[in-house]
Amino acid sequence: MAKIKPSKGAPYARILGVGGYRPVRVVPNEVILEKIDSSDEWIRSRSGIETRHWAGPDETVAAMAIEASGKAIADAGITAEQIGAVVVSTVSHFSQTPAVATEIADKLGTDKAAAFDISAGCAGFGYGLTLAKGMVVEGSAEHVLVIGVERLSDLTDLEDRATAFLFGDGAGAVVVGPSQEPAIGPTVWGSEGDKSETIKQTVPWDRFHVGDVTTLPLDSEGNIKFPAITQEGQAVFRWAVFEMAKVAQQALDAAGITPDDLDVFIPHQANVRIIDSMVKTLKLPEHVTVARDIRTTGNTSAASIPLAMERLLATGEAKSGDTALVIGFGAGLVFAATVVTLP
Numbered sequence: 001m002a003k004i005k006p007s008k009g010a011p012y013a014r015i016l017g018v019g020g021y022r023p024v025r026v027v028p029n030e031v032i033l034e035k036i037d038s039s040d041e042w043i044r045s046r047s048g049i050e051t052r053h054w055a056g057p058d059e060t061v062a063a064m065a066i067e068a069s070g071k072a073i074a075d076a077g078i079t080a081e082q083i084g085a086v087v088v089s090t091v092s093h094f095s096q097t098p099a100v101a102t103e104i105a106d107k108l109g110t111d112k113a114a115a116f117d118i119s120a121g122c123a124g125f126g127y128g129l130t131l132a133k134g135m136v137v138e139g140s141a142e143h144v145l146v147i148g149v150e151r152l153s154d155l156t157d158l159e160d161r162a163t164a165f166l167f168g169d170g171a172g173a174v175v176v177g178p179s180q181e182p183a184i185g186p187t188v189w190g191s192e193g194d195k196s197e198t199i200k201q202t203v204p205w206d207r208f209h210v211g212d213v214t215t216l217p218l219d220s221e222g223n224i225k226f227p228a229i230t231q232e233g234q235a236v237f238r239w240a241v242f243e244m245a246k247v248a249q250q251a252l253d254a255a256g257i258t259p260d261d262l263d264v265f266i267p268h269q270a271n272v273r274i275i276d277s278m279v280k281t282l283k284l285p286e287h288v289t290v291a292r293d294i295r296t297t298g299n300t301s302a303a304s305i306p307l308a309m310e311r312l313l314a315t316g317e318a319k320s321g322d323t324a325l326v327i328g329f330g331a332g333l334v335f336a337a338t339v340v341t342l343p
């Protein structure tokens with residue numbers, strides 16, 4: 001048997017830079033109220049959301065991702081040619097093939113970087129980060145660009161009062177590269193496919209394509225509704241509050257730290273009440289900065305953690321070198337949590 005040379009990577013990996021892009025259009029709750037029976041007060045108190053961003057025609061998944069990535073690459077102090085792989089997490093890129101990652105890798109000016117998309121809902125950033133860390137340490141790429149990007153406004157049923165107010169659009173990106181010290185902890189991740197019905201697309205594309213008005217959901221004007229994300233809000237809420245606090249604690253344990261050692265908590269931005277409940281269950285001390293970016297960004301799925309990270313660093317609420325717990329969870333159901341050193 002021939003002897004195969006082992007690949008040679010860095011001792012450890014770290015996040016070197018972060019960037020975000022929020023669409024220009026800011027959408028207040030008043031706009032959401034045009035199509036559902038609700039109130040600004042209900043939306044704010046039950047979800048924490050005051051405004052969200054919705055993408056315009058030119059703010060495509062690729063365009064938003066390129067903007068966020070350009071900032072992350074500059075923040076990391078590298079050039080696009082140094083990126084060896086591009087991992088894009090999204091559920092709202094409407095071409096099944098090719099992956100949008102290849103277009104992004106090309107337009108950024110990478111040197112034929114490996115590029116692929118992943119589908120892991122609101123845990124997508126943690127899934128991408130875990131892959132990136134593996135690539136850097138294993139040696140298949142020195143620098144990996146991890147992007148979370150969504151145009152969830154395209155997949156929102158504005159007549160569904162359970163979801164119309166929840167989702168937003170945007171892109172967040174990080175560059176993961178070599179480190180001499182551990183700066184991304186062990187990932188605690190997994191899936192619970194027995195709960196896959198709790199967050200899903202209303203109608204699969206093939207059924208939508210057939211266009212049968214007798215079986216497909218219709219809007220108030222009698223037109224077939226475009227597929228949208230639907231969820232059993234209460235079931236997901238309970239799962240997030242009870243099960244995700246345990247996963248977050250497991251990630252702290254796996255990293256060998258306690259809540260006292262934390263500087264920052266960046267959970268997926270799904271509902272401010274879920275965030276507050278996790279803070280309480282984890283008994284996070286007062287000094288821990290908690291991301292509540294949901295107030296002005298809504299739920300941007302895979303983009304929510306890097307967008308919140310970027311904002312905390314930009315506003316000075318968090319600083320480079322801080323220790324942060326990140327946890328994503330959502331459709332699948334899937335989850336991923338880890339402790340990172342902020343870039």
Ligand SMILES: CC(C)(COP(=O)(O)OP(=O)(O)OC[C@H]1O[C@@H](n2cnc3c(N)ncnc32)[C@H](O)[C@@H]1OP(=O)(O)O)[C@@H](O)C(=O)NCCC(=O)NCCS
Pocket residue numbers: 036037038039042043046047122161162163165199231232233234236237240270271274299301329330331
């Ligand atoms: C969606 C969500 C904000 C709804 O909040 P909730 O407190 O669970 O609301 P419920 O569905 O229990 O409804 C409570 C009441 O408000 C009403 N209600 C529901 N939507 C409403 C709306 N948009 N405006 C006003 N009232 C509304 C319901 O009819 C119900 O009224 P009732 O008590 O008279 O029956 C919440 O369930 C949630 O955030 N879920 C998890 C989201 C999540 O993590 N998603 C992850 C995906 S990535």
